[in-house]
């Protein structure tokens with residue numbers, strides 16, 4: 001297939017490109033490099049373009065055959081989205097609409113969308129399945145939920161077939177060590193814990209110690225980046241087989257507390273990881289764990305990396321390569 005990966009210079013997008021190339025697809029990347037890295041783009045064709053720039057995207061779609069678009073180009077910092085919501089609605093929602101309008105003009109059939117567990121808000125029950133009410137508690141999650149809703153309308157009106165994939169906590173790195181997580185600033189738990197292990201930072205702050213969880217710290221469902229990538233491969237196959245548009249929750253179905261992650265990281269790295277307790281972070285639900293049985297049943301997707309230590313091991317191999 002001819003596949004355009006929007007946001008292919010970022011963490012998840014770059015790993016996606018690597019797999020698509022391995023599977024023999026013709027891959028093009030479009031990225032404005034506001035967060036991504038040019039050297040993380042492993043395919044030959046690269047367009048440094050913002051998805052909101054319709055003149056530029058029209059040129060790309062008119063000059064290249066494109067069968068499917070995989071979309072990863074979003075801002076992802078929950079805290080920033082609370083203080084600067086307009087940035088999130090402008091890029092994540094309006095930017096995506098601008099891209100979709102051009103796709104429809106050129107009759108691109110398939111769209112795979114990076115959605116998030118943040119569309120659900122604070123869970124009413126756990127694990128979270130697709131029927132769980134969608135009630136985001138931060139603008140980040142809201143900006144993505146609006147896209148999911150927009151996609152349903154675009155499907156009805158224009159026949160655009162899509163799959164929305166709601167990631168829980170994406171983590172880990174390319175097992176071959178070629179790619180990894182390079183957010184700036186880094187806000188995610190596992191890379192920060194590993195920076196404390198490598199000595200790049202003195203300690204890790206644990207946000208909140210009084211949650212209603214096994215040890216008082218927040219629980220999350222960490223999923224290996226390559227398992228997420230594999231779900232996208234299954235999703236595009238599903239659409240090409242003629243199935244209707246759909247949305248799936250993606251996780252391992254197992255929760256780990258912040259303290260358990262620190263302990264697992266100590267085991268993997270063999271280093272003592274100093275931590276300090278800090279205030280709760282605004283917008284953090286206490287527990288987020290996925291029920292991914294729909295993706296298991298419908299897509300035939302299962303996770304290869306169920307041991308959180310394997311996820312941490314690959315992230316640690318990447319951290320040890322710093323500076324990248």
Ligand code: UFG
Pocket residue numbers: 076077078116117118140167168169170187188189190192204205206207208218219220258281284288
């Ligand atoms: N945490 C700390 N200290 C830190 C960083 C994080 O204690 O220095 C805690 C957080 O409070 C949270 C857990 O570690 O309880 C995981 O935090 P992350 O920032 O790694 O991930 P989030 O769960 O906040 O967010 C991730 C993605 C979002 C997505 C969300 C959906 O980054 O894009 O999952 O579940 F929306």
